[in-house]
Amino acid sequence: xxxNKKPRSSDTDSNYMRDDRTEMSEDDDRSxxxxxxxxxxxxxxxxxxxxxxxxxxxxxSIPEYSAPYPDRVLENVLENVLWFLTSRKDRNAxxxxxRSWYRVEAMTRSxxxxxxxxxxxxxxxxxxxxxxxxxxxxGKPRFADFNLMPPNWGAHFAPWVxxxxxxxxxxxxIHLKRMSVTDDDLALLAESFSGFKELVLVCCDGFGxxxxxxxxxxxxQLKVLDLIESEVSDDEVDWIMCFPDTETCLESLIFDCVxxxxxxxxxxxxxxxxxxxxxxxxNRFVSIGQLYRLMVRAPQLTHLGTGSFSPSEDVAQxxxxxxxxxxxxxxxxxxxxxxxxxxxxDCLPAIYPICANLTSLNFSYANISAEQLKPxxxxxxxxQTFWVLDSICDEGLQAVATTCKELRELRVFPxxxxxxIEGPVSEVGLQAISEGCRKLQSILYFCQRMTNAAVIAMxxxxxxxxxxxxCIMGRQRPDHVTGEPMDxxxxxxxMNCKKxxxxxxxxxxxxxxxxxxxxxxxxxxxxxxxxxxxxxMGLKYxxxxxxxxxxxxxxxxxxxxxxLLSGLHHYYNMRFLWMSACRLSHQGCQQIAQALPHLVVEVxxxxxxxxxxxxxxxxxxxxxxxxxxHDVPKFVSIL
Amino acid sequence: xxxxxxxxxxxxxxxxxxxGTVTEQSEKQKPNSNATKSNKRSLPDMNxxxxxxxxxxxxxxxxxxSHGQETAPxxxxxxxxxxxxxxxRKNSLQAKKLEAEAAGLFVKVSMDxxxxxxxxxxxxxxxxxxxxxxxxxxxxxxxxEYSEREGYNxxxxxxxxxxxxxxxxxxxxxxxxxxxNSCKRLRIMKESEARGLGCAV
Numbered sequence: 001x002x003x004n005k006k007p008r009s010s011d012t013d014s015n016y017m018r019d020d021r022t023e024m025s026e027d028d029d030r031s032x033x034x035x036x037x038x039x040x041x042x043x044x045x046x047x048x049x050x051x052x053x054x055x056x057x058x059x060x061s062i063p064e065y066s067a068p069y070p071d072r073v074l075e076n077v078l079e080n081v082l083w084f085l086t087s088r089k090d091r092n093a094x095x096x097x098x099r100s101w102y103r104v105e106a107m108t109r110s111x112x113x114x115x116x117x118x119x120x121x122x123x124x125x126x127x128x129x130x131x132x133x134x135x136x137x138x139g140k141p142r143f144a145d146f147n148l149m150p151p152n153w154g155a156h157f158a159p160w161v162x163x164x165x166x167x168x169x170x171x172x173x174i175h176l177k178r179m180s181v182t183d184d185d186l187a188l189l190a191e192s193f194s195g196f197k198e199l200v201l202v203c204c205d206g207f208g209x210x211x212x213x214x215x216x217x218x219x220x221q222l223k224v225l226d227l228i229e230s231e232v233s234d235d236e237v238d239w240i241m242c243f244p245d246t247e248t249c250l251e252s253l254i255f256d257c258v259x260x261x262x263x264x265x266x267x268x269x270x271x272x273x274x275x276x277x278x279x280x281x282x283n284r285f286v287s288i289g290q291l292y293r294l295m296v297r298a299p300q301l302t303h304l305g306t307g308s309f310s311p312s313e314d315v316a317q318x319x320x321x322x323x324x325x326x327x328x329x330x331x332x333x334x335x336x337x338x339x340x341x342x343x344x345x346d347c348l349p350a351i352y353p354i355c356a357n358l359t360s361l362n363f364s365y366a367n368i369s370a371e372q373l374k375p376x377x378x379x380x381x382x383x384q385t386f387w388v389l390d391s392i393c394d395e396g397l398q399a400v401a402t403t404c405k406e407l408r409e410l411r412v413f414p415x416x417x418x419x420x421i422e423g424p425v426s427e428v429g430l431q432a433i434s435e436g437c438r439k440l441q442s443i444l445y446f447c448q449r450m451t452n453a454a455v456i457a458m459x460x461x462x463x464x465x466x467x468x469x470x471c472i473m474g475r476q477r478p479d480h481v482t483g484e485p486m487d488x489x490x491x492x493x494x495m496n497c498k499k500x501x502x503x504x505x506x507x508x509x510x511x512x513x514x515x516x517x518x519x520x521x522x523x524x525x526x527x528x529x530x531x532x533x534x535x536x537m538g539l540k541y542x543x544x545x546x547x548x549x550x551x552x553x554x555x556x557x558x559x560x561x562x563x564l565l566s567g568l569h570h571y572y573n574m575r576f577l578w579m580s581a582c583r584l585s586h587q588g589c590q591q592i593a594q595a596l597p598h599l600v601v602e603v604x605x606x607x608x609x610x611x612x613x614x615x616x617x618x619x620x621x622x623x624x625x626x627x628x629x630h631d632v633p634k635f636v637s638i639l
Numbered sequence: 640x641x642x643x644x645x646x647x648x649x650x651x652x653x654x655x656x657x658x659g660t661v662t663e664q665s666e667k668q669k670p671n672s673n674a675t676k677s678n679k680r681s682l683p684d685m686n687x688x689x690x691x692x693x694x695x696x697x698x699x700x701x702x703x704x705s706h707g708q709e710t711a712p713x714x715x716x717x718x719x720x721x722x723x724x725x726x727x728r729k730n731s732l733q734a735k736k737l738e739a740e741a742a743g744l745f746v747k748v749s750m751d752x753x754x755x756x757x758x759x760x761x762x763x764x765x766x767x768x769x770x771x772x773x774x775x776x777x778x779x780x781x782x783x784e785y786s787e788r789e790g791y792n793x794x795x796x797x798x799x800x801x802x803x804x805x806x807x808x809x810x811x812x813x814x815x816x817x818x819x820n821s822c823k824r825l826r827i828m829k830e831s832e833a834r835g836l837g838c839a840v
Contacts, residue, residue, distance in 0.1 A: 146720030203725075229727055257727060284731075341731070365731060389732075415732055417722045446722060473722040530721065555720075 075104050082108040107131055114138065115575050117155055117179065118600065121626040122163030134173035134198075135164055141578050141620060142528075143553050144178060145203060148580055148618070150606060154631050157181040157204075165192035173198040173224075180204070183235075186211030190218035197249075198224035208233035209260060216242040223276070226254040234260035241266040245273075252279035256305045256339060261285045271297050278333075281305025284341035287312035289319030295327040304331070306339030309347055309366075324350030338362035338387075345372045355379035362387040364413045370396035378403050387411040390425040390446065397429035401436025409442040409467075419474045423448025427455075427480075434458035441499075442467035449480040450507060455489030459496035468493050469504035475531040478508040485509055491516030494524070501548075504528035514538035518545025529554040536563035543567035553578040561588030564619075568592065571599055572623050580604075580618035586639075589619055593639035600624045601639040602632075744819055750778045750796070750827035761819045767811050774798060778827060785811050791830075800825045 082105055085091050095105040112132045114120060117139045126132075139155025157179045164171055171193045181204050189196065196219040209232060215225065216239050240262045243250075248270070255262075262285065271277060271294050278301060282291065286307030295301070311319040324347065328334070334354045343366040356379050363373075364387040373388075373396045380386075383404045388396070390412055400407070410433060412425060425447050431454040433440065440462040450472050458465070470490075478485055486507035494500060494517050501523055505513065509532035517524065518541030525548050533539070539559040542549065543566050552574065560583035571577065571592070586603065593601040604618040628638045744761040757777055764770045771782055783794035790809050791797045798810040802821040810818070810825070 143720065143723075145725045146723045147726065148720045229725060231727070342735075364728075367732075367735060413728065414722065414724070417724050417729060417732075419722070446724075471722055475718075475721065530723070556718075 075100060078104040079108055086111070088113055110134060112136065116622050116624070117160065118626060118629050119575075119622060119624045122160045124625060126163050126167035130167070132164075132168050133171060134175070135160070135168075135171065136175040136177075137179055138177045139179035141553065141576055142178075142551075143555065143578055143580065148555065150604065150633075150635055152180075152633050153604070153636065154629065154633065155179045156631060157185045161185045161188050161192075165189070169193065170195055172196060173200075175200040175202075176204055177202040178204065180206040181211070182206050183208055183211035183214070187214040190214040193219070195221050197221050200224065200226040200228070201230045202226075202228045203230060205231040208235040209237045209239045209258075210235040212239035213237045213242040216240070217244065220244060221249055223249045224252040225250070226252055226279075227257055228254060229257050232258045232260070236260075238263050238266065240270055243270050248274045249276060250274040251276045252303075253277065254279060254281040254305065256281040256283050256307075256341075258283045264290050268293055268297065274298075275300075277301065279303035279336075281338060282307035284308045284339075287319060288324070288344075288347055289322060292319075292322045292324060292327050295331060299330040300333060301331055302333045303336040303360075304334055304339070305362075306337065308342040309340045310342045310344040311347075320347075325353060329353035332357075334358070336360040336385075340366035343368065348372060348376060351376065352379065356381060358383055360385040363392075364389055364411065367391045367415055369393070370399065374399045380404055382406055385409045387413070389413050389415045390423070391415045393424040394426055394429035394432065397425060398432040398436075401432040404437060405439070407433075407437040407440055410437070410440065411444040412446055413444075414446040414473065417446070417473065419448075421448065423473070427451040427453070430454045431457050434461040438462060439464060441465060444469040444471075444504075446471045446473060448473055449477065450486065450489070451479045451481045452484065452486060452489035452492075453479075453481070455486070456492040459489075459492040463497060464499060465493070465497040466499050467502040468497065468500060469502070469528070470506055471504065472507040476508045485513070487513040487516065491520070494520040500524060502526040505532060506530060507532075510534050511538040511541065514541040518542050521546050523548050525549060526551040527553070529557055531556045533557045533559060536560050536566075539563035540566045543570055547573075549573075550575045552576075554580070554582060556581040558583055561585055561591070564588050564592060568595055571596055571621070574623065576620065576622040578618070578620050582615075582619075584616045584619050585614055586616055589616055589621075590639050592621065598623055598625070600628055603637050603639060605635045605637075607635070744822075746800075746822055746824050748774065748777070748825040748827070750780070751829045751832065753778060759825075761822060766815050767818075770810075771798065774825070774827065780827065787812070795830050797828045797830055798825065799828050 078101065082091075082094060082101075085094060085105075085108075088111070091105055091109055095102045106128050107130055109129050110131060110133045112125065112129055112134065113136045114125065115138050117137050137157070137160060139157075140149060140153065143149065144153070155178060157176060164174075165188060169192060172195055174189065174196075175198075179201075181201065186207055189199070191214075196215075199215060199219075199222070212225075212227075212232070215222065250270075253270075253274075260283075262283070264286065267286075268290075271280070277298055280294070280298065280301055281303065282294070282305050284307055286294075288307070288309050288311055290312070291307050291309070295304070328351055331354060335357055337351065337354070337358055337360070340363055345368055348368070352375070355376055358380050359382055361380060361383055362385075367389060368391060370392050373392045377383075377396075377399050381403060384406050386400060386404065386407060386409070388400075388411070392399075397412070400410075412429070414423075425445075426449050427447075430445060430447070430450065433443075434454070434457050438461060440458075441464050443458075443465070444467075447470075450470065455470065458468075472486070479489070486505075487510055490503075490505050490509070490513050494503070500521065503517070503521065503524055503526070505517075505528070511534045514533060514537070517527070521527075521542075522545075524546050527542065527546070527549060529552075536559055538557070539554070540563050542552070543563070547570075549570065550573070555578075559579065564579075564584055565588065567577070589601055589603055593599065599621055600623075601619070601621045603616045604620060606617045632638060745758050746761055747756045747758055749756045759773065759777075761770070764773065767785075775781055778796075780796045781794055782796065782798060783792045785791055791811075799807050800810055800818075800822045801824050802808050803823065807826070813821070
């Protein structure tokens with residue numbers, strides 16, 4: 001008895017989709033196939049009489065038997081059922097069923113996820129979804145992290161905080177990624193949401209310690225304050241002191257990216273009066289002696305960021321004599337360890353007691369050698385996530401491969417990110433990992449040299465790979481043993497890793513590599529390309545071959561207008577396309593803009609390039625219900 | 640922009656070739672130089688190498704954009720946002736590297752009979768020969784032939800150093816790395832005073 005009628009086509013976009021409400025970094029939305037939006041025809045059967053959904057469906061005759069349930073009861077039932085629907089994929093599908101379901105779904109959605117803050121206006125989002133308790137917003141595209149986007153491009157939190165302040169006074173959670181947030185925004189947030197519980201800011205900027213102070217002092221129900229890789233300016237306000245003097249609800253306090261001193265005594269007192277605290281990640285201004293004091297106060301911690309992990313300069317001797325081993329041993333629930341910002345390797349043995357329990361270890365700021373790593377890693381049998389610097393060399397990676405059989409995620413960062421140096425890790429380390437860590441799902445690997453053979457080996461040894469990001473730092477480096485392009489290696493990855501959804505390529509790559517990706521990368525959602533390919537064919541293969549492609553970021557590759565035009569059928573299904581320093585002309589971009597009215601096509605100029613009128617510096621385009629944005633800076637033109 | 644703070648390593652790099660010469664390594668690694676990429680927004684090149692490279696690589700389809708840019712993929716010139724490391728991480732590690740590099744290993748050098756001391760940075764030298772050459776130049780003396788058994792034979796002066804334990808040792812006995820990590824100061828002794836040091840084994 002349900003009309004299969006399309007609601008207003010535009011609102012059904014996967015702008016609102018998200019699988020897992022806690023997962024910020026993974027891209028996992030899936031758009032409905034493009035023809036479902038265009039296709040208006042559907043069989044019509046009336047819904048219950050009296051409901052508005054019957055209008056226009058054609059048949060207005062009274063059915064032979066009267067509908068057993070009045071509209072309101074149906075909606076109540078639906079409401080009760082739909083509350084259980086948490087996955088945004090499912091919710092989106094539900095909202096497409098008919099007007100009634102659309103309405104009820106909109107009323108029952110509590111987690112609002114906006115993958116691109118410019119894809120929809122805050123007003124539109126808040127008027128459709130009326131009972132939201134948690135908002136997730138993502139702003140700038142990822143390449144902005146690498147200075148490829150001029151500052152002040154946009155992604156302002158301000159219009160969102162004011163719209164949600166009015167629409168959702170009961171709002172509890174805000175998660176932002178790559179947004180520009182000001183102190184005023186944070187002050188408004190703190191004022192407007194009395195029951196506010198959770199603030200997570202990832203890769204955000206524009207605010208300082210005074211904004212944090214506002215949140216700390218006014219959000220009395222605050223459970224989570226997580227600042228991750230964000231830039232926080234030092235306004236010389238001690239925000240830690242601004243937490244209320246009473247017992248707090250804090251469960252998670254992450255501030256390892258905050259580059260300013262906090263008053264340690266205030267921090268210690270805060271920890272003492274936060275009995276629910278489970279996650280604490282300190283910044284590098286906390287010395288190891290201070291860490292000790294906090295650990296003895298909070299042995300219930302599950303996640304610990306150790307701060308500098310070195311003695312402070314003045315009290316060095318005293319600090320070195322503390323019984324760190326006991327302090328760590330007392331933290332029986334500790335499963336996730338990070339920090340080590342200024343590590344003094346002599347202090348490392350302190351963590352031996354808890355190695356066996358660790359599921360996550362982040363050494364990516366610790367310049368340690370293989371020898372220093374081995375005693376630690378040989379005990380980390382349960383380790384699933386490991387981030388490390390390449391200072392451990394291939395030998396260190398071999399040690400990881402020997403012990404960490406449960407490893408799911410590995411990230412190897414370069415200590416010295418230059419292009420033309422020897423480099424301590426290579427295909428040897430990658431091969432070792434592939435042989436030892438068969439359950440690997442996600443890898444990010446920076447190196448100076450690589451071989452196809454090692455990449456092929458990984459494709460075969462690690463069939464569960466979902467994320468494969470290899471960064472050969474020298475641009476266009478071939479296989480250093482055979483001298484050949486890296487096509488075969490990446491080809492093997494897309495061919496053999498059937499679960500692969502995220503891929504970043506590097507090294508010398510011809511169009512062949514992209515042919516492989518287009519042919520085998522059927523579920524690839526995110527693709528990152530730099531200094532690769534020979535011709536337009538490369539991009540064409542990908543645009544024509546990868547139906548699930550959502551996010552495509554390309555820099556410095558010879559793809560031009562022809563290639564760009566070959567993706568017209570697909571751009572509405574994507575969250576965004578980024579192409580910088582390619583061969584796109586303004587006319588080419590203009591053509592896209594004209595062909596696809598719901599696409600916002602931004603051409604971004606960079607100050608330090610010489611402007612020839614022929615090529616667009618950067619193209620950033622994304623589907624949007626909101627049309628051209630109103631906060632466009634001078635260096636952006638929207639076609 | 641962040642990258643302005645990055646070291647322009649190229650400008651301070653020590654090389655044997657004349658400025659403007661392209662190293663062998665860069666030639667070898669670019670078999671497909673036709674697949675040129677525009678390397679936009681590269682750092683302004685301080686010793687003009689980019690100009691030369693552009694002339695050297697003729698196959699460029701980016702000639703329109705060649706002003707101020709590399710056409711042959713350069714090894715040395717840094718490019719914005721590459722490798723793709725977030726600024727926060729880059730700056731944290733950069734600071735550490737600079738600290739380590741800048742710290743240097745300055746030690747005082749005295750010579751018997753000289754009116755004042757000198758200071759040198761041990762980290763700058765790659766090994767003993769270089770160090771000795773510098774010392775000879777600085778203090779105008781000559782060391783003799785070094786041998787493990789006999790120390791410095793046939794010279795009026797002998798280079799010695801005080802190590803971490805406070806002992807006076809003959810320069811050259813231990814491996815270079817160990818030496819620079821344990822040397823606290825240098826003293827160029829008169830041969831007559833040094834007698835006894837070289838023979839002890």
